[in-house]
Amino acid sequence: MSLNRRDFLGRTAALATTTSLIPMAALATSDSIKLGSILDSSGPFDAYGKPMDQAMRLAVSEINAAGGLLGRMIDVTAYDTQSDMALYSQYGQQLTRQDKVDVVHGGILSASREAIRQTMRKSKTLYFYNVLYEGGVCDRNIFINGVTPAQQVEALVPYAMKNSGKKVYILAADYNYGQITARWIQKFVAENGGEVVGTDFFPLDVSDFGSTIAKVQTAAPDLVIAPLVGGAHLSFFRQWAAAGMKDKIALASTTLGVGNEHKVLTAAEGNGIMCAYNYSQELDTPENAAFKEKWAAMYDGDQSMHEIAVSHYHGIMTWAEGVRQAGSLKRDAIIDALETGISIMGPGGKVTVDPKTHHAVLDVHLMEMRDQQMKVIETLPQRQPVDTQAVCDLSANPDDNTQYEIEI
């Protein structure tokens, strides 16, 4: 009995001490702005995550060099989720509940975004998801900077079909992004008078596509569109070229190149693959030239920036602009400021926040891979995220918290 009382008193004392320490801990760092970053810097998706991390640090160092935001420096708390979705959830909770950051920029795969979106919302932490994805997220707490199907796929499909033919085969990664994007592709193929002769999904660790390639040949399409994701799926493009299919059936992708895969594949394997993104290293604009210089200066001549690293950079710059206009770090003030339609000029062109959906209005360029570079064929300026605009209106329904999926 006496042990229990002592035990109880001791525990209460311990609890009291720890709780009293927390406000002091918060006070200690309140002079810097805390930016939380949660990315895969290792594991199968590190080709996406490492350059994004580099872009984030470049953006933060630029802002800090110019005097910071509201007179305060930005302090980065970064976690490496090692390509593990469960770690996203854990680090997301750590960032919001323990580190209590002011904003989170993170998530790469759509699965990772969905793993932390609700945590961010529940803890009222402003969240930026700066990656191309399948569209449809309607949530006032999140701002999304990447291209969506209406911006990317809707332009890519007719361009690819014009260069090949009407019969299309889809090979997609088996998770929410791949599943939903495949449906979008089916919609746009039908709208352009084409026909989808087959759709196959592959878990992210599949790297043996031999039987798939045979199956595709049986269906005899004119074009293969491949929203494949990750290091293992890269083998498809190698095996396709090895089977000698490069000259027989045209190839397009909504994801190849996003992680600079065109530099990993040989020229023979990559030539002629069609894609469409907001950014290419070959973009000939003053902003891009300046960006590439700054990157090379900070990272010893490295030039591994890619589509989503640049989107990530855009996201942080957009957030910074929102903070400046709001004059405060309060989430609602920043959201209101961003909803006035803030624009920034980035290496990928002009990026504007769309108030109704919290997505971005972006330039999209049609490209073709040639000699391990992404040659820009045509530029479609300032495309609106019409896919999400059709289903989401945050000014009318600010409490909406859904990802709308396209039904066919």
Place this chain on the structure above:
Amino acid sequence: MDLGFVIFIEMLYAVASLVLISAGLAVVFGMMKVINLAHGEFMMLGGYATITAVGLGVNVFVAMLVIAPLIVGLIGLIVERLVIRHLYGRLVDTMLATWGLSLVFIGLATMIFGNTTTGISTPIPGFTVGNYQINGYNFFIIVVAIVLVIAMLAVLKGTRAGLIARGTMQRADMAAALGYSPDRIYMATFFCGAALSGLAGAVLAPLVGLVPTSGGAYIAKAFITVIAGGPSLIAGLISSATSFGLVSQIFTFTISPVIGEVALLVAAVILLRLMPQGITGRFFKGKL
């Protein structure tokens, strides 16, 4: 007709690749009763050795067939001397120690080579059969697997070294009494087993992007194939590889690659339940 030929080649390829990835493990398990769970990582190291050698300008076939097996064989030798030697007879302990080694190799490979998917192009172009394109490299793999099996048979049955090895496999103490050092024989066997793993990894490297964790995909299949094969080394290997290869390809073609993989696993469970000593525990008894 063409489709039939393509499917036939794909099936042969599935069997051949299972044979290749399991050969190293089979040699080590069959001869020494050591379950080398670092086998997948030996394959991964073979792949990296090939890519590095090709990067240094060596001809790709030499790199695949000569350099990679030698390097991985040497690594295996070091592993055997340092770790495995102390654990003979302790089946579970060797499994755990080699599992630890596999983690060590993954860690080392990640630190040295990084995580990005590297690769080399397949050196043999595709060719046409009727309306279909086949990956020419698949033929190469089938040929390598066949040559490998024949070589293993030839060495074990036809040479003196093979005779000594088989003797040690059956009764190590008798072999010792006759003047042969089991220690040296185990060393040599492990070297050969590791070299075979390295060869398999090297040959398969051009097909799949190589990452430090690639070994993990192979170890489960190799382990299952070898255990289901049973006590006979070559007969077991071929029979289980054939059964699993056929089952998985049938399901892959009719439904999807994922179901094909699951079918292979389910077949393994059924097979082990019906024949708890492996295939060659029941059929082909006594054959090598």
Place this chain on the structure above:
Amino acid sequence: MLITLVVSAFLIWVMPMLIATYTLTVLVIYGMLGLSLGLIWGFGGILCFGQAAFFGLGAYTYAIAAVNIGESTVPMVLAVLVPAIFAALLGAMMFYGRLTDVYLGVITLVVTLILFKFVNSSAGPQFVIGKARMGGFNGIPGFQTLNVPGNPDAYVWGDPYFYVCAVALVIVFLLVTCLLRSSFGRIAIGIRENETRMALMGYDVAVRKTILFAIGAAIAGLAGALFANWAEIVTPGLFSLGQSAEIIIWCIVGGLGTRFGPILGAAGLAYLKFVLGQQSMIDNTLITGLILVMFVLFLPKGLVPAVAALWRISFGRTRRKPQRTGRRRARHG
């Protein structure tokens, strides 16, 4: 028993002062998972290469049931029952087929792989159980977490959740102790020592192994459900080979054949991994691997027996505790 209670109370009081409860909770959960394998392997002699399968099943059962029911009590119960039933079926198939040793290991490994591959490829919209999308690679996020029974809005998370998990572990530990001291437990240990002899003595070996296997799975399932509540997401990675391997490593490092060893191994190694994950000088896989190799070579019996041996050597003959089982035997005459 009293000593266990006192020591656990002390630890529950002291540990949150050293390590954040958020991290401590997952260490406790892993400890429970380690104990589940320690029970069936250390005391029952069943080397299960796929303990992660039951862990994952428990977690997924909880998540799917919670999405469908919306309140956490029934899902928690289901999360313990479903893995136990699955293990009973699997165990019956294996043990009645007289599978032993390596072959058992292979089948359990294969089962966990099948589950992993199946769950990993369930991202499509057709994979739905009631209201719950299985989600494949995405996993299942956003389900109802543990709440006070009957009151769905009273969430138990943060510090109170740590206490719930810690108390659960203590209860499971005590139950396992009682089980091992009972006749069932002693017969199970006998089966581990010499199965043929026990069979010849007339005990039904297969049924006892199946029951023990199911109990281990139930504990693993409970750990899985608690993990699901902690992480607030379930992913196919819970079924993975890597997870199974980790559990085995925990038992080896902690000490097979003891009750506390696997818990210590689990908590210790998980904490080490967490600490190592925050630095990027040396790859943590490398360190985990080195630890495993060192332990197998030099401390094959694990930490707890080694420490116990050290204790005996240093303080040896001060108090000779009679064998607990011996005393029981004497009492029953």
